[in-house]
Amino acid sequence: MSRQSDTSMQIRVTSIAILGLLIALAAAAYFSGLRVQRDGDLIAKDAVPGTIHAHHMxxxxxxxxxxxxxxxxxxxxQFRDTCLKVVYEADEAFANELKQYEATIKIxxxxDRALIRQARETYAEFHKQRTAYEALILAxxxxxxxxxxxxxxxxxFNQTIKAAEDVIQYNHGNSLAFSDSIQRSVHQLYWAVAVVVVLALACxxxxxxxxxVRRRELQELQEKEEKxxxxxxxxxxxxxxxEAATGRYLEVNDSFCRILGYSHAEVPASPPRTRGSGPARHSASASFSPCWRAVPCAIRRSRCARATASARPCH
Incomplete structure (x- = not known):
């Protein structure tokens, strides 16, 4: 029984440990999912739009x-003026893309703003030199x-292009970094799900x-109770x-009832201090000690009855 109790305790401890692992894996899967969602949002709302706007710049x-x-x-x-008009439209397009890029900055x-500041300053210098060039053309x-x-x-122009390419490379690098992070998080989710399935089977x-084990323990306990x-x-x-505190009878056997002269229904009904050795053999007593002094007397009487043909009172 002791070995089975130890086995049952070990099984319960193992169940608790597996449950703890399941909770930990569920938490890890939850946070991995949050990380995937966050990285996906940053790619969709920052890195990719930033790369697109940088290319447009x-x-x-x-x-x-x-x-x-x-x-x-x-x-x-006329053709010269048409070409310069396209140049001015390009200036407006650059300013518009720069403004849209700034609205996507989140990571x-x-x-990001340092790169944008550099791009804006180099473009301002480029615009200044190009305006001077246009003046020479118009002259x-x-x-x-x-x-x-x-x-x-x-x-x-080379400085401005380099600044724009730096912005492109920065956003492209962010896209790759977050893509790798999403891939790692997805792999962690796969492993977490696989381990959760294994632990569920183990549970x-x-x-x-x-x-x-519990059924076996209950069966053995029932057999011992029957014995x-x-x-x-x-x-x-x-x-x-x-009962230890009150002395009240919890259970008595047939021999005990026969000795005292009570039935099973009568014995638990009254406390020991008000019970004698039986109405047919002894008078009731308010003391507990006389009751128990009467018990060996009743036992001796029973033995005398079997030894002789007539019963003699014993003192």
């Missing part, structure tokens, strides 16, 4: 200098415009074992089970 810069060069080589005034505002100074292009405009096995009840009732000696 770069395209606006390229379109601006490209049409400025076309305007410098225009053969007619790292400090680094009809093609040689001066060509020299200015090599000396001032192209370096400013089912432990539950079946626990029920089996005790048979031994208690069949014992020729008078046996009584009393």
């Amino acid at each position: 770069r395209m606006a810069i390229s379109r601006s200098i490209g049409w400025a060069l076309v305007a410098g080589s225009a053969q007619t005034t 790292n505002p400090v680094a 009809g100074d093609r040689d001066g415009a060509a020299a200015f292009l090599e000396r001032d405009l192209l370096p400013a 089912a096995v432990v539950l079946v074992l626990n029920l089996t 005790f009840s048979k031994a208690f009732q069949a014992n020729p000696s008078g046996i009584a089970i009393t």
